[in-house]
Amino acid sequence: MKIKDLFKNKEVTLSFEVFPPKTDDGYEAVEKAAARIAELKPDFMSVTYGAGGGTSKNTGNIAADLQDKYGVPVLAHLTCVSSTRDLVREVVKSYREKGIENIMALRGDIPKEGRIAFDYNHATELIYDIKSLDESFCIGGACYPEGHVECERQSEDIIHLKEKVDAGCDFLTTQMFFDNSTLYQFLYRIREKGIEVPVVPGIMPITNKRQVARSVALSGSTIPQKMKIMVDRFADDPEKLKEAGIIYASDQIIDLISNGVSHIHVYSMNKPDIAEGIMRNLSTIIR
Template identity: 35%
Template sequence: MPRIDQLLAAGTTYSFEFFPPQTDAGERKLRNTLNELEPLGPSFVSVTYGAGGSTRERTHRIVVDMLERTTMTPMAHLTAVCHTRDELAAILARYRDAGVQNILALRGDAPQDVHPFWELERAVDLVELAREVGGGSFAVGVAAHPEGHPLSPDLAMDRRHLAAKLRVADFGVTQFFFAVESYLAMVEEVAAHGCDTPIVPGVMPVTNVRQIERFAQLSGAAFPVALADRLHAVEDRPDEVRRIGVEVATELCQRLLDAGAPGLHFYTLNSSTATREIYANLGLPALA
């Protein structure tokens, strides 16, 4: 199975992200989405990890199933919150033994209604643990926030922490954003700290106005007022919302590619339609 750092070294990557469903119906929907997106030949696909390990087994099962039953290269998310070091080491060992070679190492946000703890306090610590457990077999990525992590006291400190994290990782993947300038400024500011680790921009096409506003608030991403007004004017027409969302995301993706971004990472929300439309608009050939 290819490592993501090797894929990035070889050229531009195109990747998709999914979350573990909580119901049987959700799993059926995800499988349909995977069947619809697999022919596009994504460079890799990622599967998120629920707060506090709430989807631990589902995430593992989906990742291993992708590895064994599809042509897609999976990346497993893993968060340190509410896990001991030994628990995290055991999870990483299971992935290693199953042949999974790509991990996204995250500190993780505090889950609701649970008192959080971090035995590994920083994402850097989880990256180092993955190196130790994997014996060099894992390509390890970390998260980046173009507009700064919502818990960072200021952007300057955010960039220092991000650069330190990226130096020990193989690549970064960003939270979604809407302004290409935010991404380009982040890359430039991290480079000023002597770090040139590739950072793949994350793109989330708007298909539900209220949902994306909530996601933006939680992640610290700025939701442009002009775009919000445009979407709210048609929010009772889902097809029109998706059309605008696809149009805006396509423009963002093209500008990112033109600016030399190392790839595009699509947040699919377990649905294929918007992602396939953007892919077609960009004229991207299937990589399979």
């Protein structure tokens, strides 16, 4: 199932993300977690791609399993900043052979230790390449409601986003954000610039205190006072903080759906209990 068709046919959708293991030893644990999330019957699941490409076969294998064993449509990620054109060609071919129809085309973060490949500079180039290899893939791209960390002016980021969509993006998924007004302002700005494809908010449930610092460091997302207070209040009680984080994310999702933003992606981070909590709160609204 192509995700762009899913969005046309269903008013509200909920999808979950998993990430592949860094080593083959961790494969079974991720497989089990992904299976439990798949049993919740989300509209689709995404499988991330290790930035260096070292776990690329795990991305394809986990995605194919989810599709074949559980009948869940999948979105397999692919990053290009550490890839040669030959590697990209191989991965795209393997996704096609596995029956994967949706690719999240990303640049990836520039490795701190320096780049090992120089064939691609931006996700847009990857999208052109995937399209030239096989036009039938449905392609997703990343976008940043608070601006990408490397871009000084959001207006420039939006110009590059328009180029990315024009290259053949069928939809965009956002970086995490914790205050919905950030997304509404972003949507206003990109629609004004002629970006019309569906924008899927990426919601990250914050369920432990370490995650706050890590999320900010990785994404540059602003933590609102409401969330800081919540984390502070429940910091010493992991179960309470987990429940509060699930409720915070559910509340964000209900507000988005109420405002007509109705295709929601949850960064479930290989944690079935978090996906189950979100589903428990929203199942009536989603169906």
